Amino acid sequence: xxxxxxxxxxxxxxxxxxxxxxxxxNMNHEYMSWYRQDPGLGLRQIYYSMNVEVTDKGDVPEGYxxxxxxxxNFPLILESPSPNQTxxxxxxxxxxxxxxxxxxxxxxxxx
Amino acid sequence: AQSVTQPDIHITVSEGASLELRCNYSYGAxxxxxxxxxxxxxxxxxLLKYFSGDTLVQGIKGFEAEFKRSQSSFNxxxxxxxxxxxxxxxxxxxPFSYIPTFGRGTSLIVHP
Numbered sequence: 001x002x003x004x005x006x007x008x009x010x011x012x013x014x015x016x017x018x019x020x021x022x023x024x025x026n027m028n029h030e031y032m033s034w035y036r037q038d039p040g041l042g043l044r045q046i047y048y049s050m051n052v053e054v055t056d057k058g059d060v061p062e063g064y065x066x067x068x069x070x071x072x073n074f075p076l077i078l079e080s081p082s083p084n085q086t087x088x089x090x091x092x093x094x095x096x097x098x099x100x101x102x103x104x105x106x107x108x109x110x111x
Numbered sequence: 112a113q114s115v116t117q118p119d120i121h122i123t124v125s126e127g128a129s130l131e132l133r134c135n136y137s138y139g140a141x142x143x144x145x146x147x148x149x150x151x152x153x154x155x156x157x158l159l160k161y162f163s164g165d166t167l168v169q170g171i172k173g174f175e176a177e178f179k180r181s182q183s184s185f186n187x188x189x190x191x192x193x194x195x196x197x198x199x200x201x202x203x204x205x206p207f208s209y210i211p212t213f214g215r216g217t218s219l220i221v222h223p
């Protein structure tokens with residue numbers, strides 16, 4: 001089944017404790033992206049990648065890192081999480097026809 | 112820069128009534144346009160997309176959207192809403208590099 005998977009689905013952590021949210025797609029898509037969703041703000045792009053080893057900042061990249069060492073994986077790294085990064089995070093992937101497939105989301109709470 | 116505006120934060124309709132969700136975009140070239148739906152607790156699912164050609168596009172679940180270049184709009188419509196259509200709807204515009212920008216979403220409430 002074609003899908004984008006994210007792990008974990010739910011995470012509660014404390015300020016400053018490094019964490020990684022994994023994202024994997026099985027559709028051989030070139031493009032991948034991370035979004036955060038906050039009430040009243042919709043979806044805001046954090047980082048995106050157009051190919052292996054090619055990443056670029058989105059609209060709200062501060063406090064986040066990404067890497068794209070393999071085509072299928074695009075982890076999101078929070079080196080020192082803060083409470084303002086409490087949010088719902090979505091990973092997505094796409095082929096060249098721009099149909100984006102979204103993962104189920106990761107709900108992160110930073111206390 | 113590209114942007115998307117969804118003027119309505121919430122829309123309430125009765126089951127069986129028709130629906131139109133508004134979307135206006137700003138983009139310098141021919142846009143790629145999308146509508147996504149997010150059911151409660153779920154990720155986003157593509158409803159339909161427009162790249163070129165016929166300006167009226169059909170999507171899944173009985174939805175359609177019409178691209179109007181003169182109005183910079185891509186409104187989503189459905190002739191008869193079902194209770195299961197209650198969800199958050201997002202319009203998005205994409206550039207040539209295929210990375211879309213999303214609107215803030217419209218929450219659809221369906222009354223029985």
